[in-house]
Amino acid sequence: MPGQLTPGRLGPLLSLLYRYGPPRWSHYVKTHWSGQRLVMAIPYLWLLLFFAVPFLIVLKISFSEVRLAMPPYAPLWQWAEEAHRLVVSFNFSNYLFLLTDALYVSTFLYSVKVAAIATLFCLLLGYPMAYAIARATPTLRNLYLMLIILPFWTSFLLRVYAWVGLLKADGVINNLLMGTGLLDAPLTLLYTDFAVYIGIVYSYLPFMILPLYANLEKHDPQLLEAAADLGAHPLTSFLRITWPLSRPGVIAGSLLVFIPAVGEFVIPSLLGRSDQLMIGRVLSDEFFANRDWPVASAVAIAMLLLLLVPIVLFQRFQSREIGGRQ
Amino acid sequence: MADKPPESTSQRAIEPGREYVRIENVSKRFGDFVAVDNVSLTILKGEIFCLLGGSGCGKTTLLRMLAGFETPTSGRIYIDGQDMSDTPPYARPVNMMFQSYALFPHMTVAKNVAFGLEQERLSRPEIERRVTEMLEIVRLGELAQRKPHQLSGGQRQRVALARALVKRPKLLLLDEPLGALDKKLREHTQFELINLQERLGVTFIVVTHDQEEAMTLASRIGVMDRGEIVQVGTPTDIYEYPTSKFVADFIGSVNMFEGQLVEDEPDHVRIRCPELANTVYVDHGISSAPGATVWVAIRPEKIELSRQRPPATENVQQGVVKEIAYMGDLSVYLVKLDNDRIVRVTLPNVERHADDRISWDETVWLSWHPTSPVVLAQ
CATH class of the missing domain: 2.40.50.140 (Nucleic acid-binding proteins)
Structure with a gap:
């Protein structure tokens, strides 16, 4: 009968089955699609879609020319119909512009300065706090950690706005100082560098405390006892034992504060001076006020490079640190 | 209770040293828990005194009070005739070898050993000379530049010992000094410790839960139970002439x-x-x-x-x-x-x-x- 499966037709198939057994998909998946690879693929895919692709788009825009159109930049390459060739027009003028215009250089330097000083204050404030939390009893430790994380439950924007209310001329702080008779005229607190430092330190302190705490919590308290036993004063013990051992935590915390602080937009916009901008503000102005997407993109790329250097340094330090331990 | 024959057959002759450490009615309470209960004890110069007892008997607390890491709730501790009540750990003429060794993980062996001498503000060449000398004594000379994590358990133990002894203390406190070593190494190290002690003339106070360790090391043993010293004597006294059911049962x-x-x-x-x-x-x-x-x-x-x-x-x-x-x-x-x-x-x-x-x-x-x-x- 036609179409019927006879043993004769199935013969080769059956002999294959006989020789190799039934096909085992699970085996194939196990050897070629290990769970480890699948899990690793997810963050890579995420990075590709939401970091690499947008980055390449921004990079592309940074090399094009501004144009009053939609989109507001000239295409990087074009198919010239009449000449039958691809016209590629790379344009480095945006980057040159960044270097030559004093505004951008000074904004860069100012941003780095503000971020560095704020990071230093975060460290000075955060280190003792992290140390105290790490040395507290387990119950208190959980309570303190809760308190550190608690501000995150309110909107970041709202918390920065709250500082406006605290710092302004007829704000809480000035009213309090004048009400008690300590001052006759209000202090200028708002729209100063001081206000920006307060805003950044306040907002980013948890990012300093948490990695420091994670590091300090692992220290063996017997090391300090051993140091004391060998004749070291508590201050010497701190400088020679605790501080060097906590360096990875200090670096992690500092980078977690410094990197976002350099590009901070909200805090300097709400609390900072109007005559000295930070790089985040310049970026936003270029995009939205000037509609100069190519220059804005160049600013973004330059900022990224500026921040990439510390990240890479940090990564290398981390891997060396881990390699040095057992 | 059992009458002891007049000539006590001790394992090693104790030199008739003078009193070096006196513990007078010392108690330590942690809340309701009495860790050390009215202990009085005299330790002679140049002896190896073992505090022996099960876990939680208060032996480590007593040792930590001698080092100054805990303050007695009541009672006094005299070292070399001086009241130690108000002396912080870093000012005591005592060094301790920790059970965990507590080596500084970021420093090399030589740096670990030098740490104590640097606190005494000795000159560089003097520190170097004494560190080298001490590392020779514990046979770690060639490992001076290693970090603690690159050493074996026995080597770490010797670094801890060198670090404590390089300060030339009159009194060395050892918290379970051989606890982390395997059996063969432990036996070997026991005799090394005794040799070193005799050579340097340091008074040792050793805390241990291991009766064999106490028997071989000690010139005298103080058996502790629930915060109290229940019997003090030579290893032979403790083994052959126990004074209580607890001691008879605990030892051997x-x-x-x-x-x-x-x-x-x-x-x-x-x-x-x-x-x-x-x-x-x-x-x-x-x-x-x-x-x-x-x-x-x-x-x-x-x-x-x-x-x-x-x-x-x-x-x-x-x-x-x-x-x-x-x-x-x-x-x-x-x-x-x-x-x-x-x-x-x-x-x-x-x-x-x-x-x-x-x-x-x-x-x-x-x-x-x-x-x-x-x-x-x-």
Whole structure:
């Protein structure tokens, strides 16, 4: 009968089955699609879609020319119909512009300065706090950690706005100082560098405390006892034992504060001076006020490079640190 | 309680050193918990004193009070005649070797050892000279530039020891110094410690839960139980002349029988134990009222086993061998009496051929010498 499966037709198939057994998909998946690879693929895919692709788009825009159109930049390459060739027009003028215009250089330097000083204050404030939390009893430790994380439950924007209310001329702080008779005229607190430092330190302190705490919590308290036993004063013990051992935590915390602080937009916009901008503000102005997407993109790329250097340094330090331990 | 013969047979002669550490009525409470309960103790210069006890008996707390990491709730500690009550750890003439060794993980071996000397503000060449010298003594010279995590357990132990000894302390506190080492290394290190101690003339106070360690190391042992010192003596004193049921039971193994004192003469006592068929005769008197409840403690190695009934009428007991554990150097026999009571007996394996040895399920006679039992009232 036609179409019927006879043993004769199935013969080769059956002999294959006989020789190799039934096909085992699970085996194939196990050897070629290990769970480890699948899990690793997810963050890579995420990075590709939401970091690499947008980055390449921004990079592309940074090399094009501004144009009053939609989109507001000239295409990087074009198919010239009449000449039958691809016209590629790379344009480095945006980057040159960044270097030559004093505004951008000074904004860069100012941003780095503000971020560095704020990071230093975060460290000075955060280190003792992290140390105290790490040395507290387990119950208190959980309570303190809760308190550190608690501000995150309110909107970041709202918390920065709250500082406006605290710092302004007829704000809480000035009213309090004048009400008690300590001052006759209000202090200028708002729209100063001081206000920006307060805003950044306040907002980013948890990012300093948490990695420091994670590091300090692992220290063996017997090391300090051993140091004391060998004749070291508590201050010497701190400088020679605790501080060097906590360096990875200090670096992690500092980078977690410094990197976002350099590009901070909200805090300097709400609390900072109007005559000295930070790089985040310049970026936003270029995009939205000037509609100069190519220059804005160049600013973004330059900022990224500026921040990439510390990240890479940090990564290398981390891997060396881990390699040095057992 | 058992009368001790006048000439105590100590393992090593203790030089008659003068008093170096005096602990006076020291107590330490943590909330409701009494960790150390009214301990008074004198430690002589140049001896190795072991604080021996189970976990939680307060031995480590006592050591930490000597180092200054804990302050006594009451009582005083004198080191070399000076009251240490208000002296912080970093100002005490004492060094400690921690159980975890507490080596500084970010420093090399040489830096670890030099740390203590740097605190004394000695000159660079002087520090280097003493560090090199000390590393030679503990045979770590070639590992000076290693970090602690690159060392084995035994090497780390020696670094910890070198770090404490390089300061030339008069008193070294050692918290379970051999606890983290394996058995062979431990035995070897024990003798090294004793050698070093004799060479440098340092007074050692060692905390340990390991009775073997205490026995080999110590010139004197203080046995601790629930915060109190229950007995102080040479290792022989502690083993052969325990003064309480706790000490007899804690050190080595022992067969303990409860009984009544039926006869108490200056030169002997007779005790009737319900678990034993015959009375126990002990060749020395004890000062206790007749009829008082006492305990008879007999060490397993002091009991003899025989197939024939020994001629004596006292200190003999019949039983059946239920279990034999061959340990190589000796064998442990568990002998069951008629009333199901198990008695532990150890016999050295003097001969290689085992044909004639007492075997399972044989009926045997247990006997012991009148000097062997220890009579305890508490």
